[in-house]
Amino acid sequence: MDLKVNGRIRAVDADPQTPLLYVLRENLQLNAAKYGCGLGQCGACTVIVDGQAVFSCIVPIQVLGGKEITTLEGLGTIEHPGPLQRAFMDEQAAQCGYCIPGMIMRAQALLQKNAHASDAEIRTQLQSHLCRCGTHARILRAVRRAARLMQSGGSDSAVNP
Amino acid sequence: MTASKRLAAREGDVSVSRRAVLRGTGALIVSFALPPVASGQEAGGLKPVGAAARLPGSLGRAPFLDAWIRVDADGTVTAFTGKAELGQGVKTALAQVVAEELEVPLDRLKLVTADTERTANEGYTAGSHSLQDSGTALRHAAAQAREILILEAARKQHMPPDRLKAANATVLGPNGSRLTYGEIVSPNLLHLQAKPVTPLKDPARFTVMARPIPRIDIPAKVTGGAAYVQDMRLPGMLHARVVRPPSYRAQLTTVDTTSVERMPGIVKIVRDGNFLAVVAEREFQAIQAMRSLAAAVRWQERPTLPKQSELSAALLKLPAQDFTIFEKRAGDTTAATSLEATYSRPYLAHASIGPSCAVALADKGSVTVWSHTQGVYPDRQAIAELLGLAPEKVHCIHVEGSGCYGHNGADDAAADAALVASRLPGRPIRMQWMREQEFAWEPFGPAMVARVRASLDSSGQIRDWDYGVWSNTHATRPGPAGSMLAGQHVEHAFPIPPPRILPQPEGGGDRNAIPLYSLPQAKVVHHFLPTMPVRVSALRSLGAHMNVFAIESFMDELALGAGADPVDFRLRHLQDPRARDVITTTAERFGWAGRRHGGNRPKGPGTGCGFAFARYKNLAAYCAIAMQVDVQYETGRVRIERVVAAVDTGQVVNPDGVRNQIEGAILQSLSWTLYENVSFDDTRITSVDWSKYPILRFDAVPDSVEVHIVDRAGEPFLGCGEAGQGPAAAAVANAIADAIGKRLRDLPLSGARVKAATGI
Numbered sequence: 001m002d003l004k005v006n007g008r009i010r011a012v013d014a015d016p017q018t019p020l021l022y023v024l025r026e027n028l029q030l031n032a033a034k035y036g037c038g039l040g041q042c043g044a045c046t047v048i049v050d051g052q053a054v055f056s057c058i059v060p061i062q063v064l065g066g067k068e069i070t071t072l073e074g075l076g077t078i079e080h081p082g083p084l085q086r087a088f089m090d091e092q093a094a095q096c097g098y099c100i101p102g103m104i105m106r107a108q109a110l111l112q113k114n115a116h117a118s119d120a121e122i123r124t125q126l127q128s129h130l131c132r133c134g135t136h137a138r139i140l141r142a143v144r145r146a147a148r149l150m151q152s153g154g155s156d157s158a159v160n161p
Numbered sequence: 162m163t164a165s166k167r168l169a170a171r172e173g174d175v176s177v178s179r180r181a182v183l184r185g186t187g188a189l190i191v192s193f194a195l196p197p198v199a200s201g202q203e204a205g206g207l208k209p210v211g212a213a214a215r216l217p218g219s220l221g222r223a224p225f226l227d228a229w230i231r232v233d234a235d236g237t238v239t240a241f242t243g244k245a246e247l248g249q250g251v252k253t254a255l256a257q258v259v260a261e262e263l264e265v266p267l268d269r270l271k272l273v274t275a276d277t278e279r280t281a282n283e284g285y286t287a288g289s290h291s292l293q294d295s296g297t298a299l300r301h302a303a304a305q306a307r308e309i310l311i312l313e314a315a316r317k318q319h320m321p322p323d324r325l326k327a328a329n330a331t332v333l334g335p336n337g338s339r340l341t342y343g344e345i346v347s348p349n350l351l352h353l354q355a356k357p358v359t360p361l362k363d364p365a366r367f368t369v370m371a372r373p374i375p376r377i378d379i380p381a382k383v384t385g386g387a388a389y390v391q392d393m394r395l396p397g398m399l400h401a402r403v404v405r406p407p408s409y410r411a412q413l414t415t416v417d418t419t420s421v422e423r424m425p426g427i428v429k430i431v432r433d434g435n436f437l438a439v440v441a442e443r444e445f446q447a448i449q450a451m452r453s454l455a456a457a458v459r460w461q462e463r464p465t466l467p468k469q470s471e472l473s474a475a476l477l478k479l480p481a482q483d484f485t486i487f488e489k490r491a492g493d494t495t496a497a498t499s500l501e502a503t504y505s506r507p508y509l510a511h512a513s514i515g516p517s518c519a520v521a522l523a524d525k526g527s528v529t530v531w532s533h534t535q536g537v538y539p540d541r542q543a544i545a546e547l548l549g550l551a552p553e554k555v556h557c558i559h560v561e562g563s564g565c566y567g568h569n570g571a572d573d574a575a576a577d578a579a580l581v582a583s584r585l586p587g588r589p590i591r592m593q594w595m596r597e598q599e600f601a602w603e604p605f606g607p608a609m610v611a612r613v614r615a616s617l618d619s620s621g622q623i624r625d626w627d628y629g630v631w632s633n634t635h636a637t638r639p640g641p642a643g644s645m646l647a648g649q650h651v652e653h654a655f656p657i658p659p660p661r662i663l664p665q666p667e668g669g670g671d672r673n674a675i676p677l678y679s680l681p682q683a684k685v686v687h688h689f690l691p692t693m694p695v696r697v698s699a700l701r702s703l704g705a706h707m708n709v710f711a712i713e714s715f716m717d718e719l720a721l722g723a724g725a726d727p728v729d730f731r732l733r734h735l736q737d738p739r740a741r742d743v744i745t746t747t748a749e750r751f752g753w754a755g756r757r758h759g760g761n762r763p764k765g766p767g768t769g770c771g772f773a774f775a776r777y778k779n780l781a782a783y784c785a786i787a788m789q790v791d792v793q794y795e796t797g798r799v800r801i802e803r804v805v806a807a808v809d810t811g812q813v814v815n816p817d818g819v820r821n822q823i824e825g826a827i828l829q830s831l832s833w834t835l836y837e838n839v840s841f842d843d844t845r846i847t848s849v850d851w852s853k854y855p856i857l858r859f860d861a862v863p864d865s866v867e868v869h870i871v872d873r874a875g876e877p878f879l880g881c882g883e884a885g886q887g888p889a890a891a892a893v894a895n896a897i898a899d900a901i902g903k904r905l906r907d908l909p910l911s912g913a914r915v916k917a918a919t920g921i
Contacts, residue, residue: 015425019445032385035593036516036563037596039850041850072385078384081384089375095821096247096562097378097379097383098389098562099514101383124859124860132856134828135821136859137863
């Protein structure tokens with residue numbers, strides 16, 4: 001079936017019951033969405049589907065036809081990172097980094113809707129995501145920094161270090 | 162020795178025999194006996210002896226400089242470390258060390274990490290040892306390599322070496338002469354025995370070390386680059402899943418594989434005794450087949466686990482081997498008051514976010530295994546024994562995984578992958594554990610009990626201290642094949658090795674059991690429990706989490722008994738100036754003297770402040786932590802408002818890296834201390850998903866976490882990865898006690914327990 005991933009239509013040969021996570025990782029060779037629990041309990045696999053953050057480990061591809069799927073790879077590249085990716089680098093908001101792609105996608109879904117999200121709203125949104133290294137404080141700082149970047153249209157000058 | 166004399170020494174040494182080096186002359190010597198790569202490999206297996214034992218850090222394990230530093234004619238500079246990136250930022254820190262001493266730009270430096278064919282054997286990446294061991298070795302090797310390059314440039318240009326200097330991977334001379342390292346180097350130039358003493362760069366001249374250089378691994382991790390072993394995709398790779406027994410002692414009685422064999426994409430079902438695995442073309446096919454196979458297999462189970470509700474009592478009843486690890490007697494110990502308390506902690510899970518994974522390829526009688534293990538060499542040994550191969554036929558390469566925080570399922574997954582690969586030669590096998598397998602089978606941080614009794618004299622000083630800690634071993638790492646689950650589960654099972662006692666001064670269950678405080682009379686006993694009803698091994702900081710929680714909780718109980726301020730009480734029992742510095746720094750930055758605290762306030766939400774200190778292992782980093790908490794009396798919920806920490810980790814390589822590690826240690830320890838508890842019935846581990854093993858979430862993240870670094874430029878590296886675990890646990894316990902006026906001594910300090918203690 002066809003899936004629209006990061007703006008491109010991709011033909012994938014997989015059982016329609018296959019959770020999106022395995023199709024992203026195996027068929028499309030995208031690394032960012034991570035297997036963490038397969039139960040929708042940790043958030044490591046989070047991607048955006050039609051503007052909503054979803055757990056790709058529990059969504060079968062058969063319900064995704066015609067929908068816009070965005071993964072971390074769709075937000076930017078190592079050379080041209082998106083605002084959240086840049087903010088996570090600037091804040092050094094990772095230790096092992098395994099949970100970070102999911103965190104960024106959840107934050108992206110939030111900031112797309114509301115770039116002025118409060119600290120409490122950011123925490124509430126990220127509540128369904130687990131980090132084991134204890135990087136939480138940096139993750140919150142990075143999301144706040146990205147929000148400022150997005151508000152200023154990406155110009156550096158508006159960002160207070 | 163001046164540079165020109167060193168040059169003479171080196172040139173003269175060409176004729177010195179190899180034996181002279183082994184006798185320990187400490188001279189530089191050229192040896193052509195082994196090619197560079199082989200030397201690293203060879204030296205990796207050696208234990209430091211003779212002269213090598215005096216070499217700094219891990220140089221003693223691999224005394225040739227080119228085991229650590231290689232300069233190629235094309236100008237490529239490569240550093241080799243036997244330590245592994247676990248998400249602690251060690252790659253960046255080690256690269257900074259080499260760049261600084263070798264005078265190479267950071268972005269020109271390649272770093273090769275733990276690999277049994279390329280790097281020295283530095284054992285495990287554990288115990289906050291990486292900078293102390295590998296950082297020290299690389300620092301000295303890089304500085305010595307820089308000198309050799311200068312001497313060689315001097316020789317080539319017929320100039321006195323003291324007129325030359327290195328910068329930017331180039332040796333610069335007077336009159337603008339320049340030779341790049343690539344132009345200077347010749348084969349085997351760095352194939353020299355390291356010297357025991359190296360003139361190191363003055364910290365005042367550092368431009369790369371002691372700077373908050375951004376981590377080199379973060380850009381790929383936040384943009385979807387291939388960063389983890391989970392991201393490996395080799396040509397022809399197959400996906401494997403293991404079907405684990407439902408409980409520790411379960412025996413496979415029957416399994417009907419016929420229906421599973423007919424499922425789409427199934428390549429092979431591997432059964433060997435209690436080891437059962439399935440291999441498929443596609444990942445989701447492997448998962449579906451694993452589920453069907455799990456439904457088709459019958460196990461015989463036996464109840465072997467203690468009653469969880471009486472865990473401490475069960476531990477105290479186990480046969481113990483008692484070791485008095487500290488004893489000091491004073492003549493006169495007139496005590497006015499005596500206090501006694503018992504503390505406990507349950508089993509704790511590493512609970513990595515990414516379940517363990519490994520890739521293995523068997524080909525022509527050799528096996529290559531890519532693993533997020535903490536010890537490639539020990540894994541090589543275990544896998545070789547498991548497969549009946551010579552160790553040199555097994556190549557273990559570290560590739561990052563999700564953070565491990567000690568011995569999790571990484572090594573077991575590596576053995577599973579290798580065993581399955583050995584049955585399907587020529588096809589790379591990606592073995593991925595499921596969430597419930599990681600939770601059920603990882604070796605947990607051991608449950609522990611500590612009992613302490615102390616007396617105060619009439620002036621409120623501690624006169625007498627008596628401490629005992631009961632614990633299993635904290636190290637069942639590979640090693641032998643029997644330390645791996647696959648080795649235990651195959652039909653011709655390998656014996657589980659007897660539990661090891663990790664000796665003082667670092668210790669295992671007794672890590673940090675000896676207080677750093679000055680005590681006129683004291684006794685500390687390690688009650689080592691060889692019987693292990695639950696699979697256990699190393700969890701970040703080993704026994705230090707529990708011992709520091711107990712000691713530092715009890716210090717507060719004693720301070721209360723003495724009517725003293727907790728910080729003053731600690732300081733008046735502490736001489737070590739570096740210990741006192743982190744304590745006073747934390748107290749000042751926190752505003753301890755003017756803090757809001759508990760006591761006899763009216764019932765209602767309660768604010769409390771807590772303080773704790775430890776020097777990790779009594780020989781590594783110093784860390785003091787203060788916290789302010791708010792306790793909701795109605796729910797028992799503890800909200801951490803503010804955390805201030807000070808750390809002295811010796812010479813700092815990357816201050817932001819230190820902060821990141823200490824912040825992480827604090828939050829992780831808060832999670833262990835407030836929420837976590839491995840659960841089980843009489844047969845099975847039952848906390849097998851995140852709903853049954855809740856950890857800290859964003860709503861509980863402190864409003865602020867400040868980490869202050871006490872600068873110790875020029876001092877040896879002390880490491881910092883585990884220094885925060887114990888103090889964070891005790892600081893929150895002390896803050897809760899301050900807030901509610903009651904002491905909780907059993908972990909976790911859960912909302913239910915806090916609420917019960919408040920009596921509302």
